[in-house]
Amino acid sequence: MAMEDPERKTEVVLLACGSFNPITNMHLRLFELAKDYFHETGKYKVIKGIISPVGDAYKKKGLISANHRVTMAKLATKNSDWVEVDDWESSQSEWLETLKVLRYHHQKLLPPDATNSLEDAVPLTKLGRKRKQEPNRHEPVKKKNRSPDIKSVPQVKLLCGSDMLESFGIPNLWKLEDIAEIVEKHGLVCISRAGNNAQKFIYESDILWRHKNNIHLVEEWITNDISSTKIRRALRRGQSIRYLVPDVVRAYIEKNNLYSPESEDRNAGVVLAPLQKNASDSKN
Ligand SMILES: Nc1ncnc2c1ncn2[C@@H]1O[C@H](COP(=O)(O)OP(=O)(O)OP(=O)(O)O)[C@@H](O)[C@H]1O
Numbered sequence: 272m273a274m275e276d277p278e279r280k281t282e283v284v285l286l287a288c289g290s291f292n293p294i295t296n297m298h299l300r301l302f303e304l305a306k307d308y309f310h311e312t313g314k315y316k317v318i319k320g321i322i323s324p325v326g327d328a329y330k331k332k333g334l335i336s337a338n339h340r341v342t343m344a345k346l347a348t349k350n351s352d353w354v355e356v357d358d359w360e361s362s363q364s365e366w367l368e369t370l371k372v373l374r375y376h377h378q379k380l381l382p383p384d385a386t387n388s389l390e391d392a393v394p395l396t397k398l399g400r401k402r403k404q405e406p407n408r409h410e411p412v413k414k415k416n417r418s419p420d421i422k423s424v425p426q427v428k429l430l431c432g433s434d435m436l437e438s439f440g441i442p443n444l445w446k447l448e449d450i451a452e453i454v455e456k457h458g459l460v461c462i463s464r465a466g467n468n469a470q471k472f473i474y475e476s477d478i479l480w481r482h483k484n485n486i487h488l489v490e491e492w493i494t495n496d497i498s499s500t501k502i503r504r505a506l507r508r509g510q511s512i513r514y515l516v517p518d519v520v521r522a523y524i525e526k527n528n529l530y531s532p533e534s535e536d537r538n539a540g541v542v543l544a545p546l547q548k549n550a551s552d553s554k555n
């Protein structure tokens with residue numbers, strides 16, 4: 272496995288989920304910061320970054336159509352040779368848990384016969400209590416069962432800011448089992464500010480603490496307080512957003528007149544999809 276051979280690095284794909292309403296320079300920076308971090312460890316090689324804008328069914332207030340959000344993200348990443356936009360999530364008719372998006376992107380990276388070979392590697396007598404695997408590693412457990420040229424599957428790690436990590440603590444927003452699977456099977460990369468509430472948050476959560484070796488906290492030293500909310504606010508007030516979002520994005524917003532007091536009222540009074548879903552689940 273990768274760790275036994277210091278020359279072989281673990282390949283990592285970074286997945287960022289969010290509204291991207293609109294995408295900002297900060298979102299693009301998250302990827303660069305995470306990539307530098309992983310490469311500085313000497314153990315990982317980041318091979319790809321994926322931006323997955325949430326679908327309209329998420330129902331967040333002020334969320335404009337996925338069509339526009341995806342287009343802007345694509346414009347913003349046109350000059351990146353490693354970050355791309357994927358619209359699979361946003362083209363689903365219903366809102367999807369982030370875990371399902373992670374699973375989908377991980378599955379996509381598996382060789383076509385990977386699930387079969389995984390089953391093959393488990394002795395019949397032990398079916399039903401498979402050996403615990405390393406995070407995200409769907410290669411056969413036993414080395415001798417593995418063809419020598421099989422490459423381990425890259426890990427797909429969820430890339431987020433500390434606000435998303437801290438949203439794990441909001442009642443009914445995330446299912447505990449989803450959080451567990453995200454940190455256990457995939458891993459989390461969290462970009463945080465000096466001062467570090469993220470560390471405290473992990474300390475105070477038993478589940479996060481248990482898997483803290485699979486949670487990577489990346490310190491953002493060159494702080495950057497751009498958020499989509501602030502961009503939309505500036506636009507409503509007729510203020511410039513130049514140098515805060517890529518220029519192609521700014522041009523697209525202006526051309527299509529995307530953000531206004533009216534667009535900010537979209538989904539006003541509507542319950543956010545995860546809250547709706549988890550509240551009705553707990554009633555059943
Ligand atoms: N300034 C920031 N520092 C660290 N992470 C950030 C920052 N801004 C956004 N992120 C992260 O980017 C991802 C996508 O976030 P999102 O689409 O909500 O953007 P946002 O700028 O936070 O938008 P909004 O203001 O509408 O919440 C999330 O994981 C979020 O934590």
Ligand SMILES: NC(=O)c1ccc[n+]([C@@H]2O[C@H](COP(=O)(O)O)[C@@H](O)[C@H]2O)c1
Nearest residue numbers: 288289290325368369370444445446545
């Ligand atoms: N239970 C879950 O899987 C869950 C809950 C809340 C938000 N999310 C995701 O986190 C992201 C949050 O984006 P915003 O910060 O823009 O609301 C979205 O991609 C959303 O789908 C996932």
Ligand SMILES: [Zn+2]
Nearest residue numbers: 289290434498
């Ligand atoms: Zn946000």
